[in-house]
Amino acid sequence: MQAMIIEALSWIFIISGAIFLLIGAIGIIRFPDFWSRLHALSVCDSAGMILLVLGMMLQAGLSFITIKLAIIGVFLFITGPTATHAVANAAFMSGNRPKSYKDDKQEEENA
């Protein structure tokens, strides 16, 4: 009974993590420009990663693999945002400026 609950829980985590990855991918396609696409990616990075690692940890049970997965999760937790920041900062440095919502409003008024 307990094994079944853990199994079910792990599959719930894995499937919902996969759904978040899919949502992130949809966002990358749908969003209009570079800056908004970065935000779509961070859905994959946080929710997708956490849920998948949690699900896999429940699948592995208490073993060395669980510890490795935990270490992988912690590292991704640190390196994910650092990489996102590096990409965003590189774009900012090379002069790629995001549209601010005030610009959008002005365009609408002009049109």
Add this chain to the structure above:
Amino acid sequence: MIKAILTLLSLAILWVLMSGLFKPLLLILGAVSILITYFFMRRMNKIEDEPITIALKPFKFLGYCIWLLKEIALANWAVTKVILSPRMPIRQNLFSIPHSQQGDMASTIFANSITLTPGTITVETEPGYFLVHALSFSEDDLDALADMDGHVAAIEDQRYFKTPSYQSTHEKVED
């Protein structure tokens, strides 16, 4: 000396956790790789011998991690709604957020927390403030980020800093 033993011990524990194998050949290879790693660490210390102090309160830090996970879950839901809604209510904005942490470690944690929560990304760091890009900006975001700033400042251990803590500029504006 104690430092060397502790370093070697923690490397050994890490090796055992990662491999989980206890054949004699592999144990020897593990010991050799630990020694090589330690040798590299010693050499790197010669170039830059400034120890990094982790000026954090451990239990408060754990509490912050749990709070951050909750924030990430909420922000994920918000961004998911933006992605899946047919109209895509994007309202991009670039704005600056003051940070009140004193150490590099805590301000790094704050900047990474901003990027980790979907919907906001730290673009540029300047002394005293961060440049943050938001996907669907609203005036509440400023308060939410100031709240997060306060949470990160609270996990800092003030004993490591001799200068008195200065007030965050954001709080002054509110007064």
